[in-house]
Amino acid sequence: METRLFQEDKITEFQRKLLQWYKNHQRKMPWRGSSSPYEIWVSEIMLQQTRVDTVIPYYKRFIDRLPNLKALAEVEDHQLLKLWEGLGYYSRVRNMKETAKFLMEKHAGAFPKRAKELMELKGIGEYTAGAIASICFGERVAAVDGNVLRVMARLTGSTMDIKDAKVKREIIHQVKSLLPAVDIGNFNQALIEVGAIICKPNSKPDCFNCPIIAECIAYEKGLQNEIPIKSPRAEKKQQEITVLLMEHKGRFAIKKRTHSKLLKDLWEFPNIEGKKSSVELTKLLKEWGLKVIECQPLKNSKAIFTHIQWILSGYYLAVEEVQDMERDLMWVTKEELLREYSMASAFKEFRRQLIDGFDPTTNESI
DNA sequence: TGTCCACGTCT
DNA sequence: AAGACGTGGAC
DSSP states (O other): OOOOSSOHHHHHHHHHHHHHHHHHHOOOOTTTTOOOHHHHHHHHHHHTTSOHHHHHHHHHHHHHHOOSHHHHHHSOHHHHHHHHTTTOOTHHHHHHHHHHHHHHHHSTTOOOSSHHHHTTSTTOOHHHHHHHHHHHHOOSOOOOOHHHHHHHHHHHTOOSBTTSHHHHHHHHHHHHHHOOSSOHHHHHHHHHHHHHHTSOSSSOOOGGGOTTGGGOHHHHTTOTTTOSBOOOOOOOEEEEEEEEEEEETTEEEEEEOSSOSTTTTOEEOOEEESOOOHHHHHHHHHHTTEEEEEEEEOOOEEEEOSSEEEEEEEEEEEEEEOSOOOTTOEEEOHHHHHHHOOBOGGGHHHHHHHHHOOOOOOOSOO
16 A cells, blocks of 8 residues: 655645635636536536537537436437537447436436445446545545546656556555545546646646646656656557448438447448449449439548548449338438438538538549 | 547446 | 547647
């Protein structure tokens, strides 16, 4: 077990400075000031891997439309997905609905109060459980996210890899030893906020405005730009995909990604693996029972995920029905497409072209 | 251009 | 333990 980071009296001073700074410098956010576990939960799930500025409009719309657990438990899946469209990591919102239903049916419609119990809920891990328990219920528990890992690594001057699970455990332990007797939620948020706006990830930290510079070993040693140390992530795989924007009688073909894990249950334009020529496409569509009347290449695009990169080439295809064209395609108007169907960002450039008109292609090879 | 954030959670 | 799962903005 790790020894204390600071002496007793120094800890009190550290807590005071951090809480005072947070009181004066915290950014405004729609969920700040709320102690409703539902609202904090929604905000924390949205904030997982996602920036505050991106989350704010989604959060407002979500709470407006689904103000409580009951509303979320009862909402239709496609409406829910539409509220989440573009936020990414769509399993987050599937888990939320499952948890809402569970709490309504098995837990009298209320959240448990302890981090340990919160962690048993789908989609709530150690960080989110700590955040909800400390912010809403004042539990004396740490909430260590990526910001806190970075702040703590610099504070202690640690050159250990913060991606390492053991190092994270150690940091959670250290944060616990720094927790004040009361005001735990604000203390946790203060540490996160310092990480977000002072002890920044991608640029040099703003050390001269940092409330805890006096305790910072990295600063003392001039290592604030070297720490934290992180092992490099695995390389992305690349996949070429040919996307088909097929029009028939003023309607366009879309398809639901029912069996896919990636972007599950979102809608997409029909597509095939590999880079296909217009000749190959015409042949393929013939097998699908469709006759190509017109074929125009579209501007290529890229979609970058954490672990994969898609190279997308698109074609506009005016088609005619030859025989029964099942293939679980859905034929929708532009208006329906925008209003009713959730599409991942990977396909949004094509959707935009479809709605606004197709740009003249600038691809060299057709 | 490319890399990082972004440990967050689940599997 | 390590890979899957999204997105967009900063630098």
